[in-house]
Amino acid sequence: MSNDRNLEVKREVPGEYGAPILGAVLDRLDRFYGKNFFEKRRDEYGSTVFRVNMPPGPPFFPDSKVIALLDQKSFPVLFDLTQHHDRWIPELRAAAAAGYAEWDAERNKPKKSGGLLGGIVSGLFPDDPLELNPVLGKIALRFLTKTVLDKDATEGNALTETGIKLWTAPQIAPVLNAGLPAVIQEPLLHTAPIPFIIVAPEYQKIVRFFKANGERAVSLAVPHGIDPDEALHNLIFFICFNTFGGLTILWPALFKHVSDFNEFDLQAKLREEVRRAVGGGGLDAAALGGMPLLQSTVYEVMRIEPPVQSQYGRAKVDFVLETHVEAFKIKAGEMLYGYQPLVTRDPVVFEEPEKFKPRRFMGEEGQRLLEHVFWSNGPETGSPSVDNKQCPGKNFVVLVTRILFADFFLHYDSFKLGDVSISGTSSVYPCTELKKRA
Template sequence: MASKSSSSSPHSPVLPLKPIPGNYGLPFLGAIRDRLDYFYNQGRESFFRTRMEQHQSTVFRTNMPPGPFMASNPKVIALLDAVSFPILFDTSKVEKRNVLDGTYMPSTALTGGYRVCAFLDPSEPNHAALKRWFFSLLAARHDKFIPLFRNCLSELFVNLEDELSGKAGKANFNTLSDNMSFNFVFKLFCDRNPSDTKLGSDGPKLFDGWLFFQLAPLVTLGLQKWLNFLEDLLLHTFPLPAILVKSNYKKLYNAFYEPAGLDLDEAVNTFGIKRDEACHNLVFMAGFNAYGGTKTLFPALIKWVGLAGEKLHRELAHEIRTVVKDEGGVTFSALDKMSLTKSAVYEALRMEPPVAFQYGKAKEDIVIHSHDAAFEIKKGEMIFGYQQFATRDPKIFEDAEEFVGNRFVGEGEKMLKYVYWSNGRETDDPTADNKQCPGKDLVVLMSRIMLVEFFLRYDTFTIEAGTLLLASSVTFKSLTKATSD
């Protein structure tokens, strides 16, 4: 019999061991029922909250989409609190093989026939080599991050103002942000403007189509109710055929292959990675992790800061302009001294993590703890965590459902260990042996620079916020140009 390990610390209180509540329903039909509830009858938030209230537990059994046909086993144990959730970071206890997208895995035809690094468990030989190469790529570009991103943001804000001053009097931030993000990512890794390549202005569109074919089983298009059956059949029942985006993916692969020649040489000669495998991993990191991540990251940041109101805007503007003046520019040192700006970024990441879900399969029998009880998870069972519930845990954070811009200032920094957006605690660092995002620090840096550049130019702004597939949608209604502080 396998020995049981525990997710608790030596100082954890002794909690009663309880059976995990919930069930999976009838074979096949239970998974269909839960999928329909998740997408249509209840919606994502209500799906989890209803079951949490029904079972009086933040840990319970359920099925996760897409279910039959696409997932060999949709059964999961859901973790919806800040205490139980971190078991998903412990790769000594959970396996992360092929679980990036949950209970199903997209066809490797979408990634050149390779299981790229994001789908590998750290125990697999290629994982460490690929992740060390990623670290090397980012380290080599350290000096480019700030000036390059600031230049890209300047173009974004010019376009934002132009669109806002047009006939409609509104500006769609998502589209402008996506274009900016693609340009930044391509320039960062390829050292050239995408408009000067065969991609032209089509890069974001090509990546969007490729991303959709991977993530379609996890989304709903928000169509009229009478179309739900058709959408469920097309998106959630059978995988979209990868051949439909093969030529577009080939364009992206070729666009990265030649400019990244020296980086690919390093992958082969230093890290022992096959050249084509390295390039497919580079395209995935640039397209899925970086570009795909910013599609959710930046709209969420602007949404939460925008909805916070003018008082926070004025406070951010004052801090940013004061520090930039004192430091003589936007530098790493200056950014580190902006305590309110840093806090606002962390709070946006807490409220709306760029990746909503985490998955892992138990490598052994495990005893995990919530706030109130202990539960045994058997070897081989799939564990699922909804980050937004974990990072809004009301037993950890006061006013957990509210955006509090200064939450992580001063003593509040101690709460950063409960911010989990990067597949790890904010206080942890990514390594070749874990699954924490290799670009974690770059994501935080870019978010800070986004606010810095914004409030160097503007005093305040108003927006409308909504939802767009897996991300927030943001529409600017007004911008107030900066006045002297």
């Protein structure tokens, strides 16, 4: 990253890794069972950049040493591929492929004309849902598989949210707190990789479903020189791990923040905006364009509670890294780590950053702030390409989340969620009130 303000490098990156193995274990225990892991180190060192160990660490995960980046000035270096390693394969224009919207490749967004986008919610919300997670998980799985494969995986329980999570959980367990006592969780989840054989039967079930229904989607990878079998497994990862996993974190958070907001009747405002924009027609791309409050609300949830919290990149060259107030020398080979929940609450950029403000991204000033929203591993104003590391499904995720919430308020007037509890690696969102459209 360029040192455009000529900040002087006055000190080494603060922080320490501690004794071999022991230092990493102590940091891991503090990360999972302590409080304010990043905040207290930021305050101790007087810096938003510092050295620390990140889980899982040794003995079987030996490389735990990172340089943490917690501010809006330093964090974007993780998007600069001239400074560090990362890459992704080309995006599938999933929504367009299924006819949910006609894609404008030049403008990288749905065209304003095209088919209706509604129906994502209809028939899937029970009259009195006790828990939101399974409902939203089923909606996500149905939408994604119908969109990309033209086949509903929820029919006959061909695939289920539980089955997919049985496959994904061991992959992320080493870096998550499952809520178990340390004496159980540390040796079981955080010490060594969980053998694939444990989840192999569930993964093979997923593979069989995608082989039977994914021929068209897989064929899109062939012109890019990707082997069909490799493309199949990448497609599974793209849908079941990246997109499904992200949506089942993002969507409950969206409902929870809207449910808890009490400064004004946000649900009434959203309901009125959605129904006014749709009018006597249907929910299409043009109608979505007339819902600025809904769009801003989605972006604000992505800012305050990004579905993927961590980003990594290993420095390829020596360079100078800037924060808002100082600069540090970074050496080639050092691992950089960004903790997004603090980065996107940077008070230098965002007014009242800890506060959920659904109108934050409305108007010209709100649109300018979008360059500081990084949930997709890049600025919201950027576009995914083979030359950057931004989420290939960036536009799709925003689009389908807006569709979900708009379609919800076409069918329902209001809802209320209870207190969130933790079950394993998931947050449980009980639904205490659901009022159908009058």
